[in-house]
Amino acid sequence: MAETIFKKIIDGKIPCHKVYEDDHVLAFLDINPLSRGHTLVIPKEVAETLDHLSDESAAALGRVMPRICRAVMKVTGTSEYNILQNNGRGAHQAVFHVHFHIIPKPSASEGLEIGWPLGSLDSKTAETVAQQVKQQIAADRP
Numbered sequence: 001m002a003e004t005i006f007k008k009i010i011d012g013k014i015p016c017h018k019v020y021e022d023d024h025v026l027a028f029l030d031i032n033p034l035s036r037g038h039t040l041v042i043p044k045e046v047a048e049t050l051d052h053l054s055d056e057s058a059a060a061l062g063r064v065m066p067r068i069c070r071a072v073m074k075v076t077g078t079s080e081y082n083i084l085q086n087n088g089r090g091a092h093q094a095v096f097h098v099h100f101h102i103i104p105k106p107s108a109s110e111g112l113e114i115g116w117p118l119g120s121l122d123s124k125t126a127e128t129v130a131q132q133v134k135q136q137i138a139a140d141r142p
Contacts (some may be wrong), residue, residue, distance in 0.1 A: 006042050006097040020068055024060035027068050030101065035111040037076035039102040041068055048096045049087040055142065065100065072102050080105040082112040 008014040009028065016028035019039060030038040041064070043057040050058075065083070073079060084101040086093040105111035 002096075004046075004095050004097040006040075006095055006099060007046060010042070010044050019071070020064060022060070022064070024057055025064050027064070034101075035076075035104045035106055037072045037078075037102075037104045039068060039072050041065060041100040041102065043098055047098050049093070050085065050098055051087070053098050061100070065102075069102055072104060076104045076106065078104040078106045082114075084112060 005014060009016045010026055018026065018028045020027035020041075024044055025041065026044060027039055027041040030040050041061065043053060043061055045054060045057040047053040047057070069081065069083075073081060082101070082103045082105060084103060085099070103112045
């Protein structure tokens with residue numbers, strides 16, 4: 001995997017406006033923010049997509065995300081926000097290193113704008129897919 005801009009930031013080769021760091025996680029302000037306080041939270045472990053991340057790094061992200069969200073909301077004075085995480089080019093991932101966006105939503109015209117085309121789920125398909133996912137989770141236990 002090619003060295004990404006996020007790996008260069010982790011290694012100190014590129015500066016950032018750091019808001020949080022520990023042994024497993026780094027958080028910093030996005031240089032192209034959708035709103036004031038737009039923050040990126042990344043694992044220090046190199047992984048292109050979330051499904052390739054270790055349980056340890058995923059747990060570390062999960063432990064600090066709420067704390068970072070609270071801080072960003074307090075500083076920006078907002079109570080609404082989006083968490084965005086994309087996996088793969090087709091899912092709009094632009095930097096191929098796992099990352100989460102915390103995007104404050106101070107008004108209807110600021111922050112993340114998304115569409116959500118609703119689909120439908122029939123009972124038979126739901127049963128089949130749910131069973132297949134359960135089996136795959138069980139098979140993937142460490």
